[in-house]
Amino acid sequence: MASLKSLKVRITSVKSTQKITKAMKMVAAAKLRRAQMAAEAGRPYAERLTAVMASLAGKVQVGPNSPKLLAGTGSDQRHLIVVATSERGLAGAFNSNIVRAARKKADALIADGKDVKFYLIGKKGRAVLNRLFPGRIVHQVDQTHIKNVAFTDALEVARDLIARFEAGEYDVAELFYARFQSALVQVPTEQQIIPVSIPKVEGTVEPVAAATEYEPDEETILAELLPRNVAIQLFRAMLENAASEQGSRMNAMDNATRNAGDMINRLTIQYNRSRQAAITTELIEIIAGAEAL
Amino acid sequence: MPNLHFELVTPEKLLRSEDVHMVVVPGIEGDFAVLEGHAPFMTVIRPGEIAIYSSATTVTGRIAIEGGFAEVNDKGLTILAEAATEVA
Numbered sequence: 001m002a003s004l005k006s007l008k009v010r011i012t013s014v015k016s017t018q019k020i021t022k023a024m025k026m027v028a029a030a031k032l033r034r035a036q037m038a039a040e041a042g043r044p045y046a047e048r049l050t051a052v053m054a055s056l057a058g059k060v061q062v063g064p065n066s067p068k069l070l071a072g073t074g075s076d077q078r079h080l081i082v083v084a085t086s087e088r089g090l091a092g093a094f095n096s097n098i099v100r101a102a103r104k105k106a107d108a109l110i111a112d113g114k115d116v117k118f119y120l121i122g123k124k125g126r127a128v129l130n131r132l133f134p135g136r137i138v139h140q141v142d143q144t145h146i147k148n149v150a151f152t153d154a155l156e157v158a159r160d161l162i163a164r165f166e167a168g169e170y171d172v173a174e175l176f177y178a179r180f181q182s183a184l185v186q187v188p189t190e191q192q193i194i195p196v197s198i199p200k201v202e203g204t205v206e207p208v209a210a211a212t213e214y215e216p217d218e219e220t221i222l223a224e225l226l227p228r229n230v231a232i233q234l235f236r237a238m239l240e241n242a243a244s245e246q247g248s249r250m251n252a253m254d255n256a257t258r259n260a261g262d263m264i265n266r267l268t269i270q271y272n273r274s275r276q277a278a279i280t281t282e283l284i285e286i287i288a289g290a291e292a293l
Numbered sequence: 294m295p296n297l298h299f300e301l302v303t304p305e306k307l308l309r310s311e312d313v314h315m316v317v318v319p320g321i322e323g324d325f326a327v328l329e330g331h332a333p334f335m336t337v338i339r340p341g342e343i344a345i346y347s348s349a350t351t352v353t354g355r356i357a358i359e360g361g362f363a364e365v366n367d368k369g370l371t372i373l374a375e376a377a378t379e380v381a
Binding site: 038041042044045046048049052150151152154155212213214215216220221224225228231232235 | 302303304305306307320321322332333334335336337361362364366371373375376
């Protein structure tokens, strides 16, 4: 049986832990709201870009002269797996879920005899992936200094990815991140970003009344659009990831706060019992002493 | 008379969505102005300044944009810019 004093110390320590987790939960909730707003604000651009891409892609024939970003390198031997995780931990299973999805894909690809390399955004996936797939991490983007993801951050990553693609480092790039469904549900998602998959237009394409004029021409515009599309996909993923991270952290901290509450209750009961036991023993001793006289 | 629907979108947010008279856009092959009823048109834009006219003579806003592209269709003019800053 733990002594009264040590019980008391434990209760105080759990209480202060609870204060921290509670504060972290509040912070995550506030950040979540902001991240969600950012994700929503980014939607119109992505939607319009998708629409434009779709209408352009219908006009341009994919042939050997098409930009590589669209047509691919003609092989799918070398894969680059881009894993977007968070920079901080204590977010429940957020990072491990993403890493698990990426790992599954990598295992399948390696079993198929493909080359697999990793490109990390955020540092939390590094330890696990480095242990499982040593020497396969080509680069890690450090985002610790970034508070709110800006488009320029995504653009930088996209430029690097495209430069590596053009240098012939890989054939196909897949992106892993957590899609934000709700504060409670985040879905680890896989998305191919290079070569660019042309989005399918939902429903029927409205017939263009007059032939649209293009300046300079369709191919040039498309070539201009493709890198931008990679950037915007990345940006979207990063925004979704940020929202997911906060949602996941909010949950984890909520659970932690509740657990701490349960623990405090248990410890308090134990404390009270042992206090009573001590008093009873003392009384018995006094009475026994008095009777002995 | 504002009657051209104009939208300026950046990856971070929808910056403008309003009816204007005319917009002058720096296209890659030269500046062009869009009025109501412009033929469907799409172009890449170079970094520069767009000018928004609420009537034939009054400029209501100048916005510096950093590349992107512009699309004119029957719904109006949409500019997808990589970055945009209001010029005072």
